Amino acid sequence: MNFVLTISGFLIAFLVNLLFPQVAENVRIKEYVFGGFTVDDNLAYRLVLLAIIAYYAVYAVVLFVHKARADKVAKFFAGAKFRFAVGLALAAWDILGTKLLFLPQPFFPGPAIIMDAFIGDTKFIWQNTLYSLRLFVAGFSVGVVTGVLTGVLIGWYPKARYWILPVLNICGVIPAVAWMPFALTLFPTSFAAATFLIAICSWFPVATMTADGVQGTPKSLFELSRTFGAGQLYQIFHIAIPHAMPQIFTGVMTAAAFGFTTLVMAEMMGQPGGLGYYINTSKVWSAYYKVFAAIVVMAVLFSAILKVVGAVQRYVLRWQKGVVR
Incomplete structure (x- = not known):
């Protein structure tokens, strides 16, 4: 249950970015070409979320396979609720800062827009x-x-x-x-x-x-x-x-x-x-x-x-x- 809670918040953030329609029209999602592949800000953001999900999944498997100490396992799963809350916060931020533009712009851009800095200004x-x-x-x-x-x-x-x-x-x-x-x-x-x-x-x-x-x-x-x-x-x-x-x-x-x-x-x-x-x-x-x-x-x-x-x-x-x- 704690493992599901750990990754489900980030999975919700991923699905929100993928499926929630872009209502606000004056949002510019930039695109970049790397080795023949086109990557835009939304795709880069979703890849980061998938990387986070994969990290926690692999970490949990390693703890289980190597039969880690009980205190180490308990410490990892103790943060499950917090990670779930972080995923929900990212989903809400994405909706309010990018999809609907309810947040004052340009001061509070959505997480996908922030990814543009890492792609274009690496x-x-x-x-x-x-x-x-x-x-x-x-x-x-x-x-x-x-x-x-x-x-x-x-x-x-x-x-x-x-x-x-x-x-x-x-x-x-x-x-x-x-x-x-x-x-x-x-x-x-x-x-x-x-x-x-x-x-x-x-x-x-x-x-x-x-x-x-x-x-x-x-x-x-x-x-x-x-x-x-x-x-x-x-x-x-x-x-x-x-x-x-x-x-x-x-x-x-x-x-x-x-x-x-x-x-x-x-x-x-x-x-x-x-x-x-x-x-x-x-x-x-x-x-x-x-x-x-x-x-x-x-x-x-x-x-x-x-x-x-x-x-x-x-x-x-x-x-x-x-x-x-």
Whole structure:
């Protein structure tokens, strides 16, 4: 039943696009030719829906064939109602945004119209996505590394805590975009300035959580290590930092969200590329279907980033498996 519910919503969206008549006459469905095959926006949208249905069907079969753990199966089927609701929402959006044009245009185009951006603007979207990813990785990496170093200093050395903690508390609460005028003045390129903005907003949560984790390490662990002759560096790298790892990754997850938000804002305020830049250029020409396409790419990209961070977290904290719920 849950499997049927999982795919039926997207199947309804597919049938609505295929069978519901196009009532509004002033909707332009573009056509493209690929290797002798003609593909229009509606066909591309239906192919995406079929791909989603096929993915969930194959995934369910794999779970069944490989006899996956009960918790993994339960987690997959727990989202069945939500997926069904998403399919119904897509069907309603298609009717209101394309078939009947009840939604204000061009601000809320239907999902089939949005597909035109992916078909006709594929190369440009791909270039801007890679630019955003490169910028995010640069700023986020710098922010996480400096955040961990700052947190260790604050959590381990009282003198460092005395001098650095007030600066962290003051600078950390200031929105990263507020530093934009200074960043553009101090750094030679707009890319370097945006990297600084992403780094500084990623730095604060990582540094704060790292310091809390280091400070929260039980003193008994340090006393025990000293009885075996462990020095200060050994205690930092083999006791304090490993103990703080759960808090560090909490800060990293928060930093990823802050960094991605700052990334988009920085791109919309002067970058020569990126998804934020793509939104700006599309908005100027009132091509709001391209704006929606960029939003979809952002959602997918950020989800992928969280998946990667989560995978690293699960590997580093694999000792928690079966201990932490």
